[in-house]
Amino acid sequence: KQEVTQIPAALSVPEGENLVLNCSFTDSAIYNLQWFRQDPGKGLTSLLLIQSSQREQTSGRLNASLDKSSGRSTLYIAASQPGDSATYLCAVNWDDKIIFGKGTRLHILP
Amino acid sequence: GAGVSQSPRYKVAKRGQDVALRCDPISGHVSLFWYQQALGQGPEFLTYFQNEAQLDKSGLPSDRFFAERPEGSVSTLKIQRTQQEDSAVYLCASSPARANEQFFGPGTRLTVL
Numbered sequence: 323k324q325e326v327t328q329i330p331a332a333l334s335v336p337e338g339e340n341l342v343l344n345c346s347f348t349d350s351a352i353y354n355l356q357w358f359r360q361d362p363g364k365g366l367t368s369l370l371l372i373q374s375s376q377r378e379q380t381s382g383r384l385n386a387s388l389d390k391s392s393g394r395s396t397l398y399i400a401a402s403q404p405g406d407s408a409t410y411l412c413a414v415n416w417d418d419k420i421i422f423g424k425g426t427r428l429h430i431l432p
Numbered sequence: 433g434a435g436v437s438q439s440p441r442y443k444v445a446k447r448g449q450d451v452a453l454r455c456d457p458i459s460g461h462v463s464l465f466w467y468q469q470a471l472g473q474g475p476e477f478l479t480y481f482q483n484e485a486q487l488d489k490s491g492l493p494s495d496r497f498f499a500e501r502p503e504g505s506v507s508t509l510k511i512q513r514t515q516q517e518d519s520a521v522y523l524c525a526s527s528p529a530r531a532n533e534q535f536f537g538p539g540t541r542l543t544v545l
Contacts, residue, residue: 326474353531365538366475366523411474418488419465420525420534422474 324349324416328423336431337404343397343426345412350390353415357386357397360409360425369410370397402430434458436537438524444543445514453509453540457526464507465534466499467523475523481507482530514544 325348335341345355354373358366370379370386372395378387385398399406409425437456445451457464463482467475468491477491483504492499496515501507511518521541525534 354533356533358536363541366536368533368536371533413474415531415534418463418480418530419477419491420467420475421477422467424474 324352324414324421326412326414326421326423328410328412328426330426331424332427332429334429334431335402337402339402340398340400341402341428343399343410343412343428345395345397345423347393347395347414347416347421349416350393351416352390355386355388355395356413356415356420357384357395358411358413360411362409366411399428404430404432406430436524436526436535438522438537438540440540441538442541442543444545446545447514447516449514450510450512451514451542453511453522453542455507455509455524455526455537457505457507457524458528458535459505461526461528461535462504463527463530463532463534464501465525465527466507466509467525468493469521469523469539471520475521478509478522511542514542516544518542519544 329344357369372388383400411425413422466478469475480488481501496512498510521539523539524537527534
């Protein structure tokens with residue numbers, strides 16, 4: 323069985339700080355790992371997709387890393403802004419389905 | 433091109449009613465998935481189609497839940513005799529092929545009174 327855990331569950335940081343969100347998964351036999359953003363009452367926005375053969379992906383101020391053998395991924399957000407406030411979900415593509423973590427609720431203080 | 437669309441966006445049902453939720457995947461996408469997201473939780477897998485074949489329905493919570501994709505494109509998730517615990521957002525996703533990136537629709541928020 324695949325389980326995805328995200329730490330911390332919630333995080334508040336002042337604007338401008340760099341921050342790291344953590345994700346771990348129990349079965350390393352994944353096809354890929356994806357980070358999503360979800361605003362309250364809204365759908366999922368895909369941020370970054372890392373294939374199982376890759377180590378990291380970057381998009382603007384976001385950088386995601388993947389260490390498949392240890393079952394870990396991190397999402398690094400540089401120079402945080404109030405508009406980054408949202409819930410961030412980590413998800414692994416495993417056994418033809420996506421298994422999600424419960425998310426990290428991020429609040430950037432102006 | 434158009435993304436994944438879902439309808440209705442919001443549905444309110446009285447306990448015991450049947451509901452049908454529709455998903456229009458991205459044209460040409462072979463794989464289609466349904467997920468359920470309860471308030472404050474991450475989405476959870478319900479079922480998966482490859483074309484018209486339902487290959488995995490291990491996540492369906494009870495036999496009141498039924499999904500179909502008869503022509504390999506549009507899919508319908510049906511919930512019979514709705515219960516309050518069925519209240520959630522139902523997300524649909526499609527993918528061009530197995531193990532590819534999944535693209536999500538906006539979801540249908542179901543509220544059972």
